[in-house]
Amino acid sequence: MELRVIGQKAKDASFLLGKMGSAEKNRGLLAAAQEILDQQEKILAANAIDIEHAKAKGMAQGLVDRLLLTSARIDGIVEGMRQVVGLEDPIGEVISMKQRPNGMMVGQKRVPLGVIGIIYEARPNVTADAFALCFKTGNAVILRGGSDAIHSNQAIVAVIRDGLRKCGIPEDAIQLLSDTSRETATEFMRLNGYLDVLIPRGGAGLIRSVVQNSTVPVIETGTGNCHIYVDETADFDMALDILFNAKTQRIGVCNACESTLIHRSIAKDFLPMMKNRLDEKQVEIRADEEACAIIPEFVKATEEDWGTEYLDYIMSCKIVDSVDEAIAHINKYNTGHSEAIITSDYDNAQKFLNEVDAAAVYVNASTRFTDGFEFGFGAEIGISTQKLHARGPMGLLALTSTKYIIYGNGQIRK
Amino acid sequence: MELRVIGQKAKDASFLLGKMGSAEKNRGLLAAAQEILDQQEKILAANAIDIEHAKAKGMAQGLVDRLLLTSARIDGIVEGMRQVVGLEDPIGEVISMKQRPNGMMVGQKRVPLGVIGIIYEARPNVTADAFALCFKTGNAVILRGGSDAIHSNQAIVAVIRDGLRKCGIPEDAIQLLSDTSRETATEFMRLNGYLDVLIPRGGAGLIRSVVQNSTVPVIETGTGNCHIYVDETADFDMALDILFNAKTQRIGVCNACESTLIHRSIAKDFLPMMKNRLDEKQVEIRADEEACAIIPEFVKATEEDWGTEYLDYIMSCKIVDSVDEAIAHINKYNTGHSEAIITSDYDNAQKFLNEVDAAAVYVNASTRFTDGFEFGFGAEIGISTQKLHARGPMGLLALTSTKYIIYGNGQIRK
Numbered sequence: 001m002e003l004r005v006i007g008q009k010a011k012d013a014s015f016l017l018g019k020m021g022s023a024e025k026n027r028g029l030l031a032a033a034q035e036i037l038d039q040q041e042k043i044l045a046a047n048a049i050d051i052e053h054a055k056a057k058g059m060a061q062g063l064v065d066r067l068l069l070t071s072a073r074i075d076g077i078v079e080g081m082r083q084v085v086g087l088e089d090p091i092g093e094v095i096s097m098k099q100r101p102n103g104m105m106v107g108q109k110r111v112p113l114g115v116i117g118i119i120y121e122a123r124p125n126v127t128a129d130a131f132a133l134c135f136k137t138g139n140a141v142i143l144r145g146g147s148d149a150i151h152s153n154q155a156i157v158a159v160i161r162d163g164l165r166k167c168g169i170p171e172d173a174i175q176l177l178s179d180t181s182r183e184t185a186t187e188f189m190r191l192n193g194y195l196d197v198l199i200p201r202g203g204a205g206l207i208r209s210v211v212q213n214s215t216v217p218v219i220e221t222g223t224g225n226c227h228i229y230v231d232e233t234a235d236f237d238m239a240l241d242i243l244f245n246a247k248t249q250r251i252g253v254c255n256a257c258e259s260t261l262i263h264r265s266i267a268k269d270f271l272p273m274m275k276n277r278l279d280e281k282q283v284e285i286r287a288d289e290e291a292c293a294i295i296p297e298f299v300k301a302t303e304e305d306w307g308t309e310y311l312d313y314i315m316s317c318k319i320v321d322s323v324d325e326a327i328a329h330i331n332k333y334n335t336g337h338s339e340a341i342i343t344s345d346y347d348n349a350q351k352f353l354n355e356v357d358a359a360a361v362y363v364n365a366s367t368r369f370t371d372g373f374e375f376g377f378g379a380e381i382g383i384s385t386q387k388l389h390a391r392g393p394m395g396l397l398a399l400t401s402t403k404y405i406i407y408g409n410g411q412i413r414k
Numbered sequence: 415m416e417l418r419v420i421g422q423k424a425k426d427a428s429f430l431l432g433k434m435g436s437a438e439k440n441r442g443l444l445a446a447a448q449e450i451l452d453q454q455e456k457i458l459a460a461n462a463i464d465i466e467h468a469k470a471k472g473m474a475q476g477l478v479d480r481l482l483l484t485s486a487r488i489d490g491i492v493e494g495m496r497q498v499v500g501l502e503d504p505i506g507e508v509i510s511m512k513q514r515p516n517g518m519m520v521g522q523k524r525v526p527l528g529v530i531g532i533i534y535e536a537r538p539n540v541t542a543d544a545f546a547l548c549f550k551t552g553n554a555v556i557l558r559g560g561s562d563a564i565h566s567n568q569a570i571v572a573v574i575r576d577g578l579r580k581c582g583i584p585e586d587a588i589q590l591l592s593d594t595s596r597e598t599a600t601e602f603m604r605l606n607g608y609l610d611v612l613i614p615r616g617g618a619g620l621i622r623s624v625v626q627n628s629t630v631p632v633i634e635t636g637t638g639n640c641h642i643y644v645d646e647t648a649d650f651d652m653a654l655d656i657l658f659n660a661k662t663q664r665i666g667v668c669n670a671c672e673s674t675l676i677h678r679s680i681a682k683d684f685l686p687m688m689k690n691r692l693d694e695k696q697v698e699i700r701a702d703e704e705a706c707a708i709i710p711e712f713v714k715a716t717e718e719d720w721g722t723e724y725l726d727y728i729m730s731c732k733i734v735d736s737v738d739e740a741i742a743h744i745n746k747y748n749t750g751h752s753e754a755i756i757t758s759d760y761d762n763a764q765k766f767l768n769e770v771d772a773a774a775v776y777v778n779a780s781t782r783f784t785d786g787f788e789f790g791f792g793a794e795i796g797i798s799t800q801k802l803h804a805r806g807p808m809g810l811l812a813l814t815s816t817k818y819i820i821y822g823n824g825q826i827r828k
Contacts, residue, residue: 015745019769098790104779106789113801114771192625196801211606215626217634217802238824245826331429353819355433357528365518365822374827375520375818376512387527387610387815388631389803401801404789405767408779410652412659413788 003187006142006175007194010115013172014140018112020169022089025136028169032135033081035163036128036156040074046155047124054122054148067122067149077128084132087378090400091138105407110400112138114196117188119210121202122146127156130201131174133381137399140173142195144188146202147180154178189214196401197389201382204309219389219398221382224254224337225309226367229326229352231343232263236270238364239342240277246340246366248281252311254383255338255360255370259306259316261326262291267319271295278315287317306333323348327355334358336385338367359385359392417601420556420589421608424529427586428554432526434583436503439550442583446549447495449577450542450570454488460569461538468536468562481536481563491542498546501792504814505552519821524814526552528610531602533624535616536560541570544615545588547795551813554587556609558602561594568592603628610815611803615796618723633803633812635796638668638751639723640781643740643766645757646677650684652778653756654691660754660780662695666725668797669752669774669784673720673730675740676705681733685709692729701731720747737762741769748772750799752781773799773806 017025036043047069054064090110097107116139118130127143134141145153153176161171177184189198189210197217200210204223211220228246230239246257262270271294278285285291286305287298298317305316306329320326323341330339340362341352349363360370370393372380377395384390390398431439450457461483468478504524511521530553532544541557548555559567567590575585591598603612603624611631614624618637625634642660644653660671676684685708692699699705700719701712712731719730720743734740737755744753754776755766763777774784784807786794791809798804804812 015769015771018771100788100790104783106783212629217631217800219802220631235824241824241826249827355429357429357432357525358817360818360820362820363822365820365825366827368827369518369820369825370818374514376514386631388633391815392818401805403772404774404784404806406774406776406779406783408777410649410655411779411783412655413663413780413782 003184003191004194006177007115007191009172010140010142010175011194013170014112014114014138016170017135017138017140017173018091018114020138022091024169025089025138026085027167028164028173029081029085029132029135031167032131032160032163033078035159035166036074036081037078039159039162040071043074043152043155043159044069044071046151049151050122050149059148063122067124067152069124069152073125077125080129081132084136084379087136087396089136090397094405095402102411103409104411107405107407108402109405111403113399113401115140115142115194116399117142117144117191117195117198117216119144119185119188119198119200119202119206120146121206122148124149124152124156126201127153127176128160130381131160133379133396133399135173137396139399140175142175142177142188144177144180144185150178150180186213189216192216199382219382219384219394220386222254222337222385223309223335224256224385225258225307225333225335226255226338226340227259227261227330227334228257228340228342228367229261229320229323229330230263230266230270231323231341231345231348232265233345233348234266234342235344236273239270240273242340242342242364242366243274244277244280246368247278247283247315248313249366249368251313253368254309255367256311257315257340257367258309259318259333261318261320261329264290264319264321267291268294281313284314285317286314288319290319291317309335323351327352331355331357337383338362338370340365340367359383417598417605418608420591421529421605423586424554424556424589425608427584428526428528428552430584431549431552431554431587432505432528434552436505438583439503439552440499441581442578442587443495443499443546443549445581446545446574446577447492449573449580450488450495451492453573453576454485457488457566457569457573458483458485460565463565464563473562477536481538481566483538483566487539491539494543495546498550498793501550501810503550504810508819509816516825517823518825521819521821522816523819525817527813527815529554529556529608530813531556531558531605531609531612531630533558533599533602533612533614533616533620534560535620536562538563538566538570540615541567541590542574544795545574547793547810547813549587551810553813554589556589556591556602558591558594558599564592564594600627603630606630613796633796633798633808634800636668636751636799637723637749638670638797638799639672639721639747639749640669640752640754641673641675641744641748642671642754642756642781643675643734643737643744644677644680644684645737645755645759645762646679647759647762648677648680648756649758650687653684654687656754656756656778656780657688658691658694660782661692661697661729662727663780663782665727667782668723669781670725671729671754671781672723673732673747675732675734675743678704678733678735681705682708695727698728699731700728702733704733705731723749737765741766745769745771751797752776752784754779754781773797
């Protein structure tokens with residue numbers, strides 16, 4: 001189908017969704033979730049085709065696992081959708097209303113964004129998840145998933161549309177691009193006038209491509225070259241626990257620690273303890289010369305290491321003279337995601353919080369907490385690393401806009 | 415100078431500006447304003463060169479007037495900068511802080527966007543104005559003004575930098591691209607990693623070009639195809655006053671009315687009165703067949719008229735059957751700027767406010783109020799017609815982002 005036809009259908013649906021109250025939207029969500037349960041055989045059969053194709057083309061085991069749906073995983077998807085029902089609906093709230101000197105009342109009201117495009121890779125769970133969050137906030141969504149998951153995605157979307165149709169809700173609240181070609185993706189990124197925003201979810205390559213090619217407003221999500229600075233006044237046990245957690249609890253995620261900065265005055269004492277602790281998970285440390293002089297087993301770091309998001313059991317390590325040097329290094333090499341200081345010094349804690357330029361800045365806690373659920377939003381559509389519109393974990397509020405509403409009684413401008 | 419060098423200088427300056435308190439920023443603003451007064455001869459001399467070139471190349475009188483600086487206009491620029499000093503500084507405010515179940519405190523703090531790019535046309539007053547708003551919010555700004563104003567802009571920027579330098583503030587808080595070529599503009603729009611946002615200020619062509627070419631996040635400002643719907647229950651006098659004001663008070667602005675929709679049941683009575691009132695300013699009415707049948711002097715409208723922002727003494731006019739038809743027409747043809755209903759019916763007022771998709775929706779007031787000063791922000795950097803980040807008139811708040819700040823005492827993720 002022509003993209004502009006899909007765009008117009010989404011736009012038409014968005015006007016209807018924008019008028020719905022929370023009760024009606026929740027009814028639609030529950031119906032869609034129930035339909036996924038009821039028609040899970042259809043979804044699993046479609047997924048089996050994707051899995052077969054993936055194995056035939058030699059897809060890596062980790063990726064095949066992300067693509068795989070099981071009955072238990074479908075339960076998880078359904079449970080996730082039902083949890084969204086329980087979240088507070090931000091739409092319709094009037095967040096300010098003030099009287100102007102001429103008597104006119106000027107207020108600001110939360111409204112849906114309108115039509116949201118999501119471009120993602122071969123993770124079929126994103127399909128239902130993104131729909132639930134967009135739908136709850138009154139937005140129509142157009143999904144463009146990876147070609148490896150196309151059968152799974154088509155089945156999930158068809159089933160959700162069945163559920164919506166059964167309770168009289170416009171099924172074009174969710175549409176999937178069945179053409180997964182690169183050309184169509186590029187055309188999708190330029191669907192101005194229909195798409196209000198495009199959110200890419202996936203690896204650095206996907207996100208870069210969307211940022212480079214899109215003329216529609218994009219929310220850049222993404223890569224995390226996260227640092228932990230261990231200050232001279234740090235509690236060593238706390239620093240070791242946090243470093244170990246942030247580096248090894250889950251290595252493939254954007255809020256994992258990729259680099260540590262150690263204050264010179266504690267390096268000789270701290271580095272051997274850090275090595276011992278990270279040896280438990282065979283973490284390779286790539287360090288500057290001075291750290292390598294203390295721990296000869298460290299690998300010598302290159303300039304490239306300071307800017308690398310490993311997503312692996314590897315961490316870079318640099319010795320610094322002060323919190324100022326740590327902040328300058330972080331602001332030079334980070335990706336604006338999550339940064340932490342371990343300290344017991346009040347001034348250094350405040351300085352780090354104030355001066356580090358990132359979506360989330362921590363004192364004495366693991367960077368792994370940068371997450372919509374951990375922050376208490378009850379949902380997450382992604383983690384924004386840009387400064388416009390939304391920064392950090394994005395919950396339902398990030399899927400809303402505002403409009404000014406003005407109550408007058410005949411005011412004209414002088 | 416190479417663009418990335420300019421970008422790096424701005425980024426370095428932005429880190430210093432982000433640390434400044436309001437008192438220091440206000441001191442810088444006052445020093446820059448004073449310097450403009452003190453060195454106004456230099457600015458006027460530079461402007462005289464631009465004016466001479468403009469006249470030599472036959473620039474239209476209206477554009478020459480917008481380019482012209484006089485001693486009185488410089489007083490106005492200085493006065494505007496001093497007013498920004500009096501505005502509340504939004505930076506540093508912690509807008510939320512909640513405790514998580516694990517004891518960690520998660521808060522959100524207002525911070526500058528960082529580096530803001532402004533692309534604008536030959537209006538030298540924008541140079542000082544944009545600087546003042548960006549600087550007040552701790553942002554570094556890189557300006558790319560039109561080639562016709564290059565001497566004026568260079569003089570203003572040099573003088574502002576003198577003022578900043580004299581009080582020890584990094585002068586790279588403001589930089590101007592001296593190369594006004596199209597190629598450099600395009601390169602500027604792709605300065606990812608240095609520019610946090612790009613704001614185009616100017617006509618539809620400029621804005622379209624920035625949206626099409628930019629890979630940096632853009633705030634689209636802009637065009638306004640604004641409608642006024644006169645409901646069957648409208649007070650005719652109020653409707654006439656508001657229509658006259660919105661259409662004719664200032665024709666070349668984005669919040670002027672370009673189209674009116676009239677309820678069928680009042681058309682025969684209202685249209686002659688409307689014609690009489692708008693005849694005072696010789697407004698040409700381009701109307702649908704039915705309206706033309708009532709008033710033969712109306713010009714017959716084409717499909718193109720419904721989507722046209724005239725910025726002239728011309729207005730389109732259509733007869734509709736209901737508030738629903740009015741809303742559907744507006745949501746089809748508008749540019750998401752400002753829309754008004756004139757009514758005394760409660761339900762129709764609420765329906766219009768809820769269902770019209772625009773930055774500002776009015777009941778019984780002129781669309782001309784969509785403006786940062788009229789809304790009480792004390793400033794305006796532009797009027798956003800997109801839904802992301804900021805919508806409607808943008809004051810200081812639109813030039814800020816947030817970051818999450820987290821106070822822990824050793825929390826790790828389970």
